[in-house]
Amino acid sequence: MRTLDFTNRLKVGSKNIFLLVLFVFGLAGAVFATEQDNGKFVVSGHEGSASNIYISVEPAKMQFPFMFSSKHKEYSATLTSVGYAFSGEIGYNLSGWLLGVYTGYSKYGNGKKPYSLMNDFHNLLIGGSVSRVITNNTIKSMPAWFEFTPSFGMGVDLIKTDYYPSHRAKSDGRMRNVKFGDVAVIYYHLAFQTNFHLGTDYAIPYASLECNIFSDKIGTAVFSGLSLGVRMYPFAGLRSKTKVSKAEDDTSNKQNGSVSLKMITRKFTPDNDGKKDEAVFKVNTKKLPSSAKSWKLNIFTAEGKLFKTIEGEGVPPNEITWNGKGAKGGAVMPNSLYTSTLEVLLTDGDKISAGTDFKTGEFERTIGVDIRMATENFTPNADGKNDNALLDITKKELIGLADSWKVDIFDPDGDLFRTLSGKGEPPAQIKWNGLGEVGETALSDSVYQADMTVLLKDGQSVKSQDDIKVASFVKKESGAPAIKFGMPPKHFSPDGDGVDDKAIFRFRNNNLTNNAKSWQFKILDPKGKLFKKMGGEGAPPEKIKWDGLDDDGEAVLSAASYKTVMDVTLKNGKKVKSSGSFKTGILVEKQSDGTRRIRLISLYFDPNASTFKKLTSAQRQSNKEGLDAVAKKIKDYPEYVIIVEGHANNTSGTDKENTDYLIPLSQKRADAIAAELIKRGVSRDKISTVGMGGKVPVVPRENKEEWWKNRRVEFILKKK
Numbered sequence: 001m002r003t004l005d006f007t008n009r010l011k012v013g014s015k016n017i018f019l020l021v022l023f024v025f026g027l028a029g030a031v032f033a034t035e036q037d038n039g040k041f042v043v044s045g046h047e048g049s050a051s052n053i054y055i056s057v058e059p060a061k062m063q064f065p066f067m068f069s070s071k072h073k074e075y076s077a078t079l080t081s082v083g084y085a086f087s088g089e090i091g092y093n094l095s096g097w098l099l100g101v102y103t104g105y106s107k108y109g110n111g112k113k114p115y116s117l118m119n120d121f122h123n124l125l126i127g128g129s130v131s132r133v134i135t136n137n138t139i140k141s142m143p144a145w146f147e148f149t150p151s152f153g154m155g156v157d158l159i160k161t162d163y164y165p166s167h168r169a170k171s172d173g174r175m176r177n178v179k180f181g182d183v184a185v186i187y188y189h190l191a192f193q194t195n196f197h198l199g200t201d202y203a204i205p206y207a208s209l210e211c212n213i214f215s216d217k218i219g220t221a222v223f224s225g226l227s228l229g230v231r232m233y234p235f236a237g238l239r240s241k242t243k244v245s246k247a248e249d250d251t252s253n254k255q256n257g258s259v260s261l262k263m264i265t266r267k268f269t270p271d272n273d274g275k276k277d278e279a280v281f282k283v284n285t286k287k288l289p290s291s292a293k294s295w296k297l298n299i300f301t302a303e304g305k306l307f308k309t310i311e312g313e314g315v316p317p318n319e320i321t322w323n324g325k326g327a328k329g330g331a332v333m334p335n336s337l338y339t340s341t342l343e344v345l346l347t348d349g350d351k352i353s354a355g356t357d358f359k360t361g362e363f364e365r366t367i368g369v370d371i372r373m374a375t376e377n378f379t380p381n382a383d384g385k386n387d388n389a390l391l392d393i394t395k396k397e398l399i400g401l402a403d404s405w406k407v408d409i410f411d412p413d414g415d416l417f418r419t420l421s422g423k424g425e426p427p428a429q430i431k432w433n434g435l436g437e438v439g440e441t442a443l444s445d446s447v448y449q450a451d452m453t454v455l456l457k458d459g460q461s462v463k464s465q466d467d468i469k470v471a472s473f474v475k476k477e478s479g480a481p482a483i484k485f486g487m488p489p490k491h492f493s494p495d496g497d498g499v500d501d502k503a504i505f506r507f508r509n510n511n512l513t514n515n516a517k518s519w520q521f522k523i524l525d526p527k528g529k530l531f532k533k534m535g536g537e538g539a540p541p542e543k544i545k546w547d548g549l550d551d552d553g554e555a556v557l558s559a560a561s562y563k564t565v566m567d568v569t570l571k572n573g574k575k576v577k578s579s580g581s582f583k584t585g586i587l588v589e590k591q592s593d594g595t596r597r598i599r600l601i602s603l604y605f606d607p608n609a610s611t612f613k614k615l616t617s618a619q620r621q622s623n624k625e626g627l628d629a630v631a632k633k634i635k636d637y638p639e640y641v642i643i644v645e646g647h648a649n650n651t652s653g654t655d656k657e658n659t660d661y662l663i664p665l666s667q668k669r670a671d672a673i674a675a676e677l678i679k680r681g682v683s684r685d686k687i688s689t690v691g692m693g694g695k696v697p698v699v700p701r702e703n704k705e706e707w708w709k710n711r712r713v714e715f716i717l718k719k720k
Contacts (some may be wrong), residue, residue: 015062033650050235052093056100056209056227061085062137063106066121079118083108085225093233098149100133106225119162124180125212127155129189145266147195154264157187157214185221187214195231204231228275245314259316259355260284261342263296267361270324270331276361279635281320281340288315291347297322300339305459307338316344325361330401330458334363341638349684355638367401369426370394371452371464379473380434382444389468391430391450403457407432409468411448415446415504415543426454434470438486440508440542445472482510483540483568483578490719491585493557494548500585503546505564512539517571524563526602527708540568548584557709558587558604559626583625586633588717596640596717598633599698601672602626603713610668627673629679630715640717641686644677649710652696658693667691673713 011481063083069076082104091100108121131151135142160180191210206259229551249395262282270277281297299308309328326697334337341355381387392408395557400488404422407430417436432450436441442448448468455461486506505521520535521544532550548556556562589597603626604619606612612623634642647668652660670689676682699706 018668028598052231053235054091054093054098054100054231054236054671055091056102056229056231057089058085058087058104058227060229061087061104061106061225061227063223063225064106065111066108066118067222067254068219069221071102078111080111080121081109083121085123085227087125087227091129093133093601096133096135098129098133098151100131101128102126102153102155106223122160122180124158124160125187125189126156126158127153127187127189128618131152131191131193133195135504140187144376145205149193149195151189151191151193151210153189153191155189157185157212159183159185176419184228185214185216187212202232202234203230206231206681236631244566257354259342259344259354260288260342261356263340263356263358265623266357268324268332269363271365273363277323279322279324281314281322281342281356283318283320283342285315285318286345288352289346292316293345293347295342295344297342297422300341301459301461302337302339303459303461304339307332308458318344325459326458328458330456330460331365332360333462334360334365336360336460347677351683362484366396367398367456368396368398368462369398369405369452369454369464371407371430371450371466371467373450373466374429377471378434378469379471380446381473381475382419387433389432389434391466391468393426393427393428393452394431395428398454398462401456402426402456402575403451403455405454408453410450410451411543412443412446412448413543415545417442417506428450432468436486436506437504437506438484438508439504441475442470444470444475446470477513478509478535480510481512481515481568481570481576483512484508484510485567490583492548492556492582493558493585493587495587495589497588503548503582505544505546507540507542507544507566509542512568512576515570515572516540516576517569519566519568522567524565524567526557526560526562528563529705533558540566554586556584557601558582558584558599559622559629563621586629588633594719596637598630598717599712600626600630600715601709601712603670605672608665610665610672612672627676631677631682634677634682634715635715637717640719641681641688642677643716643718644670644674644687644689645714645716646673646689646691647696647710647712647714648692648694649697649700649707651707663691665691670713 005064006528018395020650061084063085065078065082066080067076068079085104085106087102087104089100089102092104100126104123104125106123106125108118108123110119129151130153131149133147133149135147145256146669158180158181159178162176163176189210190206193206193208195204195206206229208227209230210227211222213220215220215221249708262277262284262285264282265278265280266278268276268279270279292315294311294313294438296305296309297316297320299310299322301307308322309327326332326494337357339355339357341353343351346353362498370393374392374394375386375388377386378389379386380389402425405426406419406421407417408416409420409432411417418432419437420430420432436442447469449465450468451465453461453463484507491500493499493505494503509516516539518535518537519540520533521540521686522530523532523546525531532546533631534544534546561581563581565581566577567578570576586598589599591597602622604612604615606614612620615623634640646669648662648666650662667689668691670691674687674689677687694710697710698712700711
């Protein structure tokens with residue numbers, strides 16, 4: 001009979017054990033030192049924040065009997081009976097990945113069966129693990145309070161036991177002793193946790209099923225267990241979703257305390273049923289200076305409209321409750337996203353803020369609107385029969401609540417064709433004559449879409465949509481050949497963000513179908529130079545889409561005015577012309593280093609100065625429109641600081657001009673623009689300035705005709 005001789009296992013001295021443990025801890029330490037948490041998962045915080053350090057404790061563990069199977073499957077045996085254990089782990093939550101080092105101790109009961117040769121068996125485990133927290137952010141059907149965490153790890157198992165070298169030795173009472181350090185094996189660890197998130201990261205209880213395996217030259221051992229534990233984030237109070245700091249320069253921030261805000265009411269449903277009718281915001285003020293003068297909690301709709309303000313004096317309370325009512329009497333909508341921002345004003349004038357998003361639950365609210373197409377065989381051909389599409393509007397409890405309404409009509413390509421709008425409640429029926437913004441007729445035998453939005457007085461909105469079917473008809477053309485076209489949207493900004501990236505020029509062609517020989521459409525830059533040219537044979541199309549780029553791939557400038565000219569050559573040699581102009585919106589360009597850039601060339605200063613005293617009224621208006629648009633766009637990036645860069649054109653190409661004149665001038669101009677942004681509500685704490693002079697031109701010195709593009713102000717948005 002072959003006995004289980006653990007002395008044949010891998011034997012390592014105390015020095016080797018120390019080196020192995022040092023390697024495991026060193027590897028985990030290297031990960032902790034180089035990685036940061038990006039805050040995108042349930043247990044998260046600021047990058048590199050101590051709030052992501054966790055400690056897990058498992059004080060109650062039941063160990064199943066220690067199992068062993070010989071290498072050639074000659075036999076298998078249960079070496080012990082049931083045991084108990086306890087363990088602990090410390091680690092870091094990296095965006096939901098738990099990177100930890102742990103240790104555990106277990107003691108098993110004596111083996112009872114003939115081949116259960118172990119007596120007083122002990123394990124001491126030291127290792128590292130990688131786990132993944134999975135919540136309803138990943139699996140939407142899971143409840144918010146439930147998480148599960150699969151885990152994998154490895155380490156060293158130190159064994160201490162008295163064991164019998166044979167069945168006969170056991171019956172004779174002869175035992176052999178192994179102490180900690182005499183025998184060590186490398187083991188692998190698999191576990192599956194079910195976590196129960198109770199609304200706080202300070203303590204998350206869980207149940208775990210684990211399995212540990214090691215194999216050596218005589219066989220494979222399996223020891224598994226079931227445990228109850230708790231994972232704790234002792235520094236969770238350091239978390240703050242939004243922390244505003246004062247930018248002293250473009251590389252460092254000066255902090256003046258912090259505050260954190262968290263919505264702790266899950267599935268907030270203010271329907272007066274006595275359950276979750278109030279939202280509770282948890283405020284952590286431990287790091288808030290005692291110099292707090294006042295506080296204000298602003299709640300915004302998903303569209304960014306201010307919905308409710310709650311405010312008070314001094315330090316904010318630890319909990320702020322809200323009944324879901326807006327400032328103008330309306331209530332929150334079901335299944336809707338809201339944003340809350342807590343601002344604390346200090347006695348020195350500085351502000352500290354934090355924010356959090358939350359979503360309401362499902363509850364009954366009957367307010368709404370419904371739009372339906374009522375006209376059959378709609379044919380807008382001006383023959384007096386079914387020339388108008390009638391849209392029936394059904395209103396649900398809108399009396400006294402509606403501020404304004406609009407119906408956006410989209411063409412078959414999904415592009416905006418016409419907008420109908422009004423103040424107050426929408427009428428019971430809306431009439432559309434089938435014409436676009438410049439009088440062009442809807443396409444025959446096609447389907448348009450009507451999207452209705454009613455803006456409520458409390459800043460929220462209700463929506464509905466329906467199709468508008470256009471029947472087949474023949475368009476009649478008469479009169480002298482002519483053309484009229486409409487401009488692209490006011491906020492046309494082709495920066496690749498998916499919003500207003502395309503310019504759509506629509507044309508109303510009068511009697512051109514059979515009379516036009518060719519057409520040419522030109523777009524001129526702010527200096528009147530040709531920027532883009534398009535053309536073709538016959539009559540011009542009713543719609544032209546443009547990506548905002550010239551033939552070399554250069555995009556339009558932010559907040560700049562462009563001119564357009566459409567020339568149509570008729571078959572009789574005559575020409576028909578139409579012209580216009582449009583102004584672009586603000587382009588936010590994403591850079592390779594993760595920053596965003598806004599480049600504004602359309603700002604005017606007094607000659608050789610940073611003032612605005614000698615500007616014409618048109619130049620002042622251009623500055624106002626440009627800076628208003630930039631300030632509004634910056635507010636869409638609350639987690640970014642802004643570096644205002646002044647740039648100039650080095651006409652001589654010398655270092656002396658740049659150092660002695662251009663850098664000081666561009667610094668003053670950057671300071672002047674920063675002051676204008678602060679007047680428009682951008683926080684002083686988020687802005688820093690730098691004068692770049694002529695160091696970074698956008699066009700080469702040889703291209704004198706384009707020098708005007710070098711004189712500019714750039715706004716660099718950098719994540720805090």
